Amino acid sequence: MKALVVDDDRVLADVIAFTLRREGFEVLMSYDGENALKRWSEDQPDLIVLDVNMPKLDGFTVCRRIREHDDTPIILLTVRGEEDDIVKGLEIGADDYVVKPFSPRQLVARVNAVLRRAGSTLQPSEMQVRELCYSPAKREVTHLRDGKAIPLTPLENRLLECLMINAGQVMTVDIIIDHVWGPDGADRDMLRQLVRRLRIKIEPDPSNPEYIQTVPGLGYGLIS
Amino acid sequence: MKALVVDDDRVLADVIAFTLRREGFEVLMSYDGENALKRWSEDQPDLIVLDVNMPKLDGFTVCRRIREHDDTPIILLTVRGEEDDIVKGLEIGADDYVVKPFSPRQLVARVNAVLRRAGSTLQPSEMQVRELCYSPAKREVTHLRDGKAIPLTPLENRLLECLMINAGQVMTVDIIIDHVWGPDGADRDMLRQLVRRLRIKIEPDPSNPEYIQTVPGLGYGLIS
DNA sequence: TACCCCCGTGACAAAGCTGTGACAAATATT
DNA sequence: AATATTTGTCACAGCTTTGTCACGGGGGTA
Structure with missing residues (x-):
């Protein structure tokens, strides 16, 4: 399972990466939207954790671009207080969101939930x-x-x-x-x-x- | 789709009602908590927009009472600055909240988001x-x-x-x-x-x- | 034949999971 | 404020699953 973590806050990105690696993911990282799109098209991750607020391309734009092409599960990271972002993000096609600050456990729960929903088609039932x-x-x-x-x-x-x-x-x-x-x-x-x-x-x-x-x-x- | 709008500010209630009707809702109104509970049990609305500050029964109480019986989606209306209300409201079981003053567009987005979430689990009564x-x-x-x-x-x-x-x-x-x-x-x-x-x-x-x-x-x- | 390696086999110990009961904390109700 | 209900925490017992080890047989090779 490959995950792409996109956040301009490198410290936070590292924390997330660490958390996901512990869960068995192979983690790729990007620190801005443009690079994120590049990594996405090149490496075809199975999951994207995407910060909303970023220089150059923001998370919404990245999310929208990706949705033009495929349904890779996307989890948005939003800031508390900006509740509108959540609505907007979900309308654009994100699968879920996590409000910062969040606990690693919470992120893992969301990731699992999203993959479960998306992944149901991945494995045949028999x-x-x-x-x-x-x-x-x-x-x-x-x-x-x-x-x-x-x-x-x-x-x-x-x-x-x-x-x-x-x-x-x-x-x-x-x-x-x-x-x-x-x-x-x-x-x-x-x-x-x-x-x-x-x-x-x-x-x-x-x-x-x-x-x-x-x-x-x-x-x-x-x-x- | 029936919506129940509860607000002691009749002007605001009318604005909300107008907005929701334009979205295709059949709208019922109450101007206080007691009446709201009555309308709720009699008319079984699919959605409730509920002001927190009201005479007689406040929004929290109404919300709690309703939650004792079912999971009708509830959106709370809170005043800016009273952030604690939001936390309290969500804990009590409200599905979402909107901070006054808000734009009709914002309300509609929230309503749709809440209904979407609830709709996936929309169930038969038995x-x-x-x-x-x-x-x-x-x-x-x-x-x-x-x-x-x-x-x-x-x-x-x-x-x-x-x-x-x-x-x-x-x-x-x-x-x-x-x-x-x-x-x-x-x-x-x-x-x-x-x-x-x-x-x-x-x-x-x-x-x-x-x-x-x-x-x-x-x-x-x-x-x- | 004696030796080596690989595999199957069985017994056993360690670790983990589940059900259970008792109790504390939180919450609602009066 | 007092009581009852609901929810969370903990420790224990029994069972299952998993890991460890030693033995023995078969098939090569010197």
């Missing part, structure tokens, strides 16, 4: 490989034969997601670990255990896997 | 899931078996609303918290407690929930 039907939203898999829904734990969920998205291909251990545990990683023991636990849940016979195939020295893949 | 019938307007649930109406507190109300609207789906903790407490959020302890309290009210056996299902690591959902 993915299917052969007899196996996976519902990320409910965190469960269903065997089409018996129709029984099996609940998954968060980690199992991310693993299956990773394999389903790339069904038919072999995913290396490193890639899988990155997807499941994030950049801070984990060791291979943990992945081995996780694969085992997922197999127990979805394979008819965990000792002779039909779905999760292991490729020695490389990684795992979902056989489609 | 929702039903299996044996459970929920009346958002009355803030109560009824078990169809015994027909007993159970009153809900404001928070329980918002929680059930959130679950009812998305019955059958699992709602994440974040989404629910956002819906119930708003962007400033709350911690998980509070949600856990709230779920518990709602369960005690609507589940025959709160320890073995039939309605509110918990999905570990994700959130809660209403089983439909």
